Amino acid sequence: MQIPPFIICIASFAASLGICYTLTPKVMAWAKRRGITGKDVHKPDHPTIPEMGGIATLIGLTFSICLASLLDQPNTIEYLSFILTVHLAGLVGAVDDFRPISPKLKPVLTALAAAPIYLLNTYTPRPVLPVIGRVRLTIAYPLLLPFAISIPANAVNMADVMNGTMAGTSILTLVAIILASLLLGRWDAVILCCGLIGSLVAFYAYNRNPAKVFAGDVGTLSVGAAIGAIAILGRVEVVAIVAMMPQIMNAFYGLSSVGRLYDRTKTSRPISLRGDGTLVANRDKQAPITLTRMILARGPMREAEVFKSFMTLSAISCSLAVLTAILIWRI
Amino acid sequence: MRQLIGIAAILIMVWVMIFLGAWIIGAFVVPLDLHIDGWWGRAATSSVKVILGSLLALLWLWIWKTVAQTYFWKAVERGAT
Numbered sequence A: 001m002q003i004p005p006f007i008i009c010i011a012s013f014a015a016s017l018g019i020c021y022t023l024t025p026k027v028m029a030w031a032k033r034r035g036i037t038g039k040d041v042h043k044p045d046h047p048t049i050p051e052m053g054g055i056a057t058l059i060g061l062t063f064s065i066c067l068a069s070l071l072d073q074p075n076t077i078e079y080l081s082f083i084l085t086v087h088l089a090g091l092v093g094a095v096d097d098f099r100p101i102s103p104k105l106k107p108v109l110t111a112l113a114a115a116p117i118y119l120l121n122t123y124t125p126r127p128v129l130p131v132i133g134r135v136r137l138t139i140a141y142p143l144l145l146p147f148a149i150s151i152p153a154n155a156v157n158m159a160d161v162m163n164g165t166m167a168g169t170s171i172l173t174l175v176a177i178i179l180a181s182l183l184l185g186r187w188d189a190v191i192l193c194c195g196l197i198g199s200l201v202a203f204y205a206y207n208r209n210p211a212k213v214f215a216g217d218v219g220t221l222s223v224g225a226a227i228g229a230i231a232i233l234g235r236v237e238v239v240a241i242v243a244m245m246p247q248i249m250n251a252f253y254g255l256s257s258v259g260r261l262y263d264r265t266k267t268s269r270p271i272s273l274r275g276d277g278t279l280v281a282n283r284d285k286q287a288p289i290t291l292t293r294m295i296l297a298r299g300p301m302r303e304a305e306v307f308k309s310f311m312t313l314s315a316i317s318c319s320l321a322v323l324t325a326i327l328i329w330r331i
Numbered sequence B: 001m002r003q004l005i006g007i008a009a010i011l012i013m014v015w016v017m018i019f020l021g022a023w024i025i026g027a028f029v030v031p032l033d034l035h036i037d038g039w040w041g042r043a044a045t046s047s048v049k050v051i052l053g054s055l056l057a058l059l060w061l062w063i064w065k066t067v068a069q070t071y072f073w074k075a076v077e078r079g080a081t
Helices: A005-034 A054-071 A073-098 A105-119 A140-158 A165-184 A187-207 A216-233 A237-243 A245-258 A291-295 A303-330 B002-029 B038-080
Strands: A037-039 A048-050 A271-273 A279-281
Touching (some): A005 A187, A054 A073, A054 A216, A073 A140, A073 A187, A073 A216, A105 A140, A105 A216, A140 A245, A165 A187, A165 A237, A165 A303, A187 A216, A216 A237, A237 B002, A245 A291, A245 B002, A245 B038, A291 A303, A291 B002, A291 B038, B002 B038
Antiparallel strands (some): A271 A279
16 A cells, blocks of 8 residues: 555654654764763853764664555665765764874765665666756766765864754754755655654754754764755756755855865864853854955844854745745746 | 955856856857858867867856955955055
């Protein structure tokens, strides 16, 4: 019996939401016991917060995809390639959380996470581009696959700068991809998005300002890789790029202003915290021009206001992504 | 919200440029033919198309970077006054 896709979406969302919400406090306690913590540098008292909360989102997502795979057996190979890609990126993140990987090696390692999509041949090298329509990229598409995983993974990682920004902007991105996929009739992408959104909504409850847990690279790299994999498997590549523009902008501005891949701890900080608890853009010409620094360029703001700015920009890009899907749909 | 108008304008400019770039590729790069016979001609035509497409992408990134950096330093100056 064929189960209607919207039932699979609801089941997938509920499973990841429930598992992630239940597991996150346990991961927080484990991280505290093991001393896997970080300082919240945007708070005046610099509280110590448990890291690697992303493990709970990864487990929640894994269970929801296993459930979706049981309910939607014709797409099992697709789900398998998705979850393997996400786990490989998560593994790179976990290693980075314990022992920092060089900023040049990390994009290469996350690019390797595209291997399951290659090996299980779950990609379609015929993307639909705006204006042009469907194009056949038999040679170029497989060559671009590692970038399609590495760029979103590292962009989401670099956008995890304030409490709640990673989860909040990723949820908006996924909502845009769901709307676009519904319009284009790509139910497989909708099911994958629902699984990821469930985990992120649960994680956001603990990560919103003031954060009780940080995602760590295990969370940010796996979420970014998951969005990249959804774009490939659901054939919504351009829509995903447009929806992720604030995260891509943040990474691109930082890289283009410094002129190379950089280690956040070894460059001048783009923003600083003032005594009154507000954040201000650094005037140093050598500091990377990140999106947060651009938002703060005109004057100081509180962390909650910077978060709202991130969400507003994400909402604008998600509206543009849906508009892009409408324009593609009309071709 | 005042701070976001400039950044949102850059975001919309980048989005419009994606469409403009796609139109240029669809209208001028894809139909390009060097009129050279044989496999050599096909390889040369494909290579020219890839090079032109890459140059367009680089030009897009360069315009994006220049506009963003100009906006940032002007906004910093305005914030200081």
